[in-house]
Amino acid sequence: GFARVDTDRLPRTGDPEVVYAAGKTPDEVVAILGTLRDAAPDRPSLVTRADPATVAAVRLRWPEAQVEGTTVVVGDLPQARGLVGVVTAGTSDSPVAAEAATTVRAFGAGVVRVTDVGVAGLHRVLDARPVLQDADILIVVAGMEGALPSVVGGLVGTPVVAVPTSVGYGASFGGLAALLGMLNSCAAGVVVCNIDNGFGAGVFAARIARGMQR
Amino acid sequence: GFARVDTDRLPRTGDPEVVYAAGKTPDEVVAILGTLRDAAPDRPSLVTRADPATVAAVRLRWPEAQVEGTTVVVGDLPQARGLVGVVTAGTSDSPVAAEAATTVRAFGAGVVRVTDVGVAGLHRVLDARPVLQDADILIVVAGMEGALPSVVGGLVGTPVVAVPTSVGYGASFGGLAALLGMLNSCAAGVVVCNIDNGFGAGVFAARIARGMQR
Amino acid sequence: GFARVDTDRLPRTGDPEVVYAAGKTPDEVVAILGTLRDAAPDRPSLVTRADPATVAAVRLRWPEAQVEGTTVVVGDLPQARGLVGVVTAGTSDSPVAAEAATTVRAFGAGVVRVTDVGVAGLHRVLDARPVLQDADILIVVAGMEGALPSVVGGLVGTPVVAVPTSVGYGASFGGLAALLGMLNSCAAGVVVCNIDNGFGAGVFAARIARGMQR
Amino acid sequence: GFARVDTDRLPRTGDPEVVYAAGKTPDEVVAILGTLRDAAPDRPSLVTRADPATVAAVRLRWPEAQVEGTTVVVGDLPQARGLVGVVTAGTSDSPVAAEAATTVRAFGAGVVRVTDVGVAGLHRVLDARPVLQDADILIVVAGMEGALPSVVGGLVGTPVVAVPTSVGYGASFGGLAALLGMLNSCAAGVVVCNIDNGFGAGVFAARIARGMQR
Amino acid sequence: GFARVDTDRLPRTGDPEVVYAAGKTPDEVVAILGTLRDAAPDRPSLVTRADPATVAAVRLRWPEAQVEGTTVVVGDLPQARGLVGVVTAGTSDSPVAAEAATTVRAFGAGVVRVTDVGVAGLHRVLDARPVLQDADILIVVAGMEGALPSVVGGLVGTPVVAVPTSVGYGASFGGLAALLGMLNSCAAGVVVCNIDNGFGAGVFAARIARGMQR
Amino acid sequence: GFARVDTDRLPRTGDPEVVYAAGKTPDEVVAILGTLRDAAPDRPSLVTRADPATVAAVRLRWPEAQVEGTTVVVGDLPQARGLVGVVTAGTSDSPVAAEAATTVRAFGAGVVRVTDVGVAGLHRVLDARPVLQDADILIVVAGMEGALPSVVGGLVGTPVVAVPTSVGYGASFGGLAALLGMLNSCAAGVVVCNIDNGFGAGVFAARIARGMQR
Amino acid sequence: GFARVDTDRLPRTGDPEVVYAAGKTPDEVVAILGTLRDAAPDRPSLVTRADPATVAAVRLRWPEAQVEGTTVVVGDLPQARGLVGVVTAGTSDSPVAAEAATTVRAFGAGVVRVTDVGVAGLHRVLDARPVLQDADILIVVAGMEGALPSVVGGLVGTPVVAVPTSVGYGASFGGLAALLGMLNSCAAGVVVCNIDNGFGAGVFAARIARGMQR
Amino acid sequence: GFARVDTDRLPRTGDPEVVYAAGKTPDEVVAILGTLRDAAPDRPSLVTRADPATVAAVRLRWPEAQVEGTTVVVGDLPQARGLVGVVTAGTSDSPVAAEAATTVRAFGAGVVRVTDVGVAGLHRVLDARPVLQDADILIVVAGMEGALPSVVGGLVGTPVVAVPTSVGYGASFGGLAALLGMLNSCAAGVVVCNIDNGFGAGVFAARIARGMQR
Ligand SMILES: Nc1ncnc2c1ncn2[C@@H]1O[C@H](COP(=O)(O)O)[C@@H](O)[C@H]1O
């Protein structure tokens, strides 16, 4: 077949395999998803980067599927353990934040959203401080405001996973400026994911949050 | 004065400020360190990127200072809570791993080291699986083996903080190849720090490990 | 004319010229292909990067043409000598692998395919070890899993030709991350082709495989 | 001769030519400086990027020369008109800030310094707000804290000239990360100079400050 | 809500928030614009990067809106204080210059335009010298003529804000060539904005021009 | 007006201004072209990078216009003085070569074309040696064969202007690979133009060829 | 210990592990070398990138060690099977070629050298054609002549492993220009190694040559 | 031997081979130079990039050698035909200009120097106009003033060979900024050489100048 689904991932890592739909046909996605549902019926299955045709094909087969932008979840969400704060700098960064939040929920942790707290209006971040402090871990999503994770990481001791986005123009070079800014952050306790990779940040943060003492 | 030491960092984030010695004179480092010791006498103070002259100056003032490569710790290490695995691909990546491990200990978590488990001899990583699984979080340090975090992240469910190093030559471009490889890792649950940034990875991992349920 | 077909290539290098269809009109491709068929009727002629219009035009003239994605072969395939393993990390890397495999066959060697053996599920690569060992040479195709050639190259002594693909997003920078990772591989015996260049890898591997003692 | 000194610059632009000493011998610098002193005896002459040998040669000829790091001023400083705030993120950024401040003074404006107000300890910037607001224009110098100009530019309406420095390591790429972060700043009213170019920022800011209504 | 509008920006910085429409729906833009109109009815509100659908939606709600390319202004323009010269190298750079000029007017300064004074026909710049000298500050917009700000900055003492544009092809790399050229300008008194960022240059220049003595 | 046509260019440089149509409307191109025709009726006027709508608009006004791809010439071609060889590596490089050849003719020199002499079939270049030697100057156009100018430059003493093209894929990075290869050529006597800049190479070569002794 | 020597590499891949001495102390190299000698006494052991101190330390312990530049071989060379041609463009590329040739011999194949056959004097390559054709595989080493592998690959059917070197200046960018040129080679059958990686090319080529039918 | 000197270059291209001394020992340079003197005793032999030891070794053997910086000429200079203008922007660009000028003379053309005509003081270029117009071809050397070739190319019709230098700092990126600016020049008739490549520009320009009608 075209795919060799890694159904052994759940026993090995504690979390099931997911489907990255980019570059796959709707039929391929449905087939792989079927295998995943069979292998781990008690855990939800995730599809990321699904275009409308793929979303439709998945919904046809699993009408109960929950869709959030280009992310699809099939199967009941687990009880949430721990709390992940998902913070966005600007409205345009929302799709990546949504991918992150949906992933966190599917991987078993709770989510609290903090939106549009750009650095250019600092009081918005300062006002959000109690929420930022209360979370077990933060995902900070920003494109034109690569500065945000540094500010957040200096404000609270909560660990920060920074996700640069490709939002911006000119010398943003498709997210490279935000990526480099985040990697060089002076605030200790900031780690970084690939540009636009809400999924990866979500899995990482969920694993941490699930294991934290409360 | 030349510096405005952030002594408020401990109450704000739960961890004290540290000294990044690169570009500072030994005298400046000793002065800042003195301020930090006074502000938080119960927590150790860390100096990173200290050259020999700076190490000597610190030792003159605090003979009890513990030195590991270019990292210096002044003050008693806290009781270790949680466990951080520090994994290196090759012998040449050791200095960065040492910076990470020393930071983890100074920030209050325990360390287990796994050395020289390069991907080109896979059985070495496979043999280390029990240790990798047992840690609360892993720091994976690699320059020429940018592939290692992907392999580790696919093997166990323990969260992985990848640290690219500037070890290598030619198209490694000072660590850029390893950095990009780690950012694009297909294994979920891998996040990345700046090239050679053992310190940042150490703070992040210690915070996580300290909070984990055991 | 617009083209000066290198019909002398067969006596000079032992292999005939092929047509790179990108940037050529269907008519131009058919004309060049005609010249190649006349010059070397006993060897198949290859067209790479053919869009649908070009495929149709070639098929109109040579109904027996065999089409695999954007690659077209006109003329009987030679008897296969030697064996090339074509390995892919993910489903999305398949088109490049298909170009490689078709080229290998057209240039006179046999092919065995190993699909979807991503590094994040290592047991899949380990299971494939006998096949990997049995081939004369391996073509390893990967975009988001730039780590795969290193893993394969450390597992078996079979020479590896790595082909980075442009599959991925963000800091993959159109295949650059995979390319750099493969160039820096610590596993000895790994060489690299241009991003998405299944054709070049195929010619190289076929020449090696054809000459190997069995 | 080796140089064609632009003595016409003062009537043309209102400010005299200066000497960029990098790549010139001490003798060449002294010769050009002599021409500049003769052409505009009422305005101070500036030498930037002077190594110790050049500083010594200038001092031998003009014992009254004022030296600040690698910047040398010969001639009386003009009366200060307007006020430029020179803000630094970290101690290591001081040499660039010093070049900027010395230039501002030599070009006829006043200077107020705000040091070590890194974003990771935000209260330090917030405390400096009255000073930042009071200046006619701000020069914000930062290497590892590329975020600082965004924060400052969102806090006050004072125009900001950001100067990235080459301080940092790894993915700072010699100041590129800070440069890109500053160019993408979401705070309106932030403009950028070349990496380490304290001189250019100083001339620009002095011209603005001199012309401002008080 | 999806946005946390920074209505406090006017008291904090003296200028109101604006709407960056890229990546926002027309409805979102209209909603944010409504909040801005309410918060600061005496100052005009700006929308940048508005596509035709957004322009139409804004015009439906505020028929008096003034549209210039992709920039929209709602509310009466303030009395102009000071004068900003907006200079373009080539016809293709006009849209960026228009964004800059509209922003300058909305932020309360006057504008004088100098168009198509490319360096390849130097007399055009030389002829414009009186206008260049008469302005309080200049915005110089250029893509293929990255040399223009250097020439202007050497000709007159008026401060120059250079805006590289993405106009060009080949090794212009989307404006990178112009950006680098402008950053390295030998003429003192040249600062730089992000590629195509007419808005940012406009806010900066307006603030300067408003405060200048006449 | 939107444009300040450099009609003084002919007396100043001996060659008239041309129109770069990218980013201009058909009406703007026609208007500028009219000004150029009036200013220099005895010399042909050139339009480069004209899209079909612009070509149509020009033809409507000047039915005698000669069109070659995206290049348009209005006015009688001058008598050819000297000879420029225009050499292409592959069929896909033809459009750039056509722009170069048309420009050469419009600027008053003669053209001889040598097509499809890729380095991979060296005998084709060797066969063309007499033609290469006979020209006054050569324009060598290549994308995937960045090696061609080096080979030509080592074969004959005729000066070579190399034009990299954006033809290619993967690590060609839009012509960057060819550009760098050509800049590093070991053959003395090779100079380089911008990627795809057939126009610039044409003007340069025509000026040289016109002045050569025969 | 500091190292976990991969002594299982010989049974797994058919070739023993080697020592990459960069970043290791002479003592570490001698210790690892001892382990390798014990594990595979019948095969020579290789040290690459050895500085003079390391060479001396190895020679002290194994006086029979053979040294070629920075490469050291301990143990008897195996009988040569097959033939690898090592081709260099210029004299300055010799050290990389030497590393390649020594590796080939240590890994059991024969070597024939072809030196200084730069493309700018094409007849030198043409004269070498019989030797190039006679080898089983070619290693082509070049820095400023990135064109050489294309020329060789078009001249003969022998498979080509291209090794870019960091020789050059300016826009060679440490070997990047040669690397990109080689990756984009139009000649089929050219694969590429990391910049300056004579070792990797040597292992690959030796494996191929050993297996070829003669 | 280590070198295969291209003594056939003179009959083939009309100019003799030269020695690029970087990466060669003084002995190797002397040996190659001896071969070149024998092969073409009537033409001078050139050595470029000679360090002091190499200069001394050459002078020992040929006491009549003429040395200009790192360039050495052995043999009588030919009668000058045609005139090359060598123009520099700043004093620091002089070494590259000297390499160019010496090469021009050794290859048989005359030289006129125009120094320190930076764009920031435009009148200096304008004053030089008669000299610029009088030359057959211009070599324009500039690092921080990448704008100079555009200005010169717009001022006169003389063909321009631009040589970017590595002079500068920060975002000059070793000459990349100047290189890109020169490649994108809007002035027609500007071609470009590698960064710091005075030699290449000199050969090219001398060939043109020698052939020009006067
Ligand atoms: N064209 C533009 N380029 C860069 N920044 C802009 C632009 N237009 C508006 N902005 C900034 O973006 C901020 C609004 O972003 P948002 O909250 O996403 O609407 C404003 O405060 C402006 O400072």
Ligand SMILES: Nc1ncnc2c1ncn2[C@@H]1O[C@H](COP(=O)(O)O)[C@@H](O)[C@H]1O
């Ligand atoms: N295809 C082209 N590539 C680069 N420059 C060009 C091209 N066509 C025209 N030019 C230059 O662009 C200038 C015209 O630009 P513009 O004023 O925008 O029409 C001319 O003077 C030419 O020197």
Ligand SMILES: Nc1ncnc2c1ncn2[C@@H]1O[C@H](COP(=O)(O)O)[C@@H](O)[C@H]1O
């Ligand atoms: N010059 C070299 N360049 C690249 N890789 C090398 C080189 N020399 C040895 N190696 C590889 O590096 C591995 C040993 O690395 P280490 O464990 O750090 O000693 C060996 O297995 C080789 O495959």
Ligand SMILES: Nc1ncnc2c1ncn2[C@@H]1O[C@H](COP(=O)(O)O)[C@@H](O)[C@H]1O
């Ligand atoms: N400074 C230089 N920069 C670039 N190429 C040069 C230089 N000097 C000499 N060359 C070229 O390098 C070739 C000699 O290289 P080699 O065989 O290594 O001595 C000559 O044919 C020249 O074309």
Ligand SMILES: [Mg+2]
């Ligand atoms: Mg906002």
Ligand SMILES: [Mg+2]
């Ligand atoms: Mg090892």
Ligand SMILES: [Mg+2]
């Ligand atoms: Mg898969």
Ligand SMILES: [Mg+2]
């Ligand atoms: Mg600090």
Ligand SMILES: [Mg+2]
């Ligand atoms: Mg124009």
Ligand SMILES: [Mg+2]
């Ligand atoms: Mg061809």
Ligand SMILES: [Mg+2]
């Ligand atoms: Mg040579």
Ligand SMILES: [Mg+2]
């Ligand atoms: Mg000067």
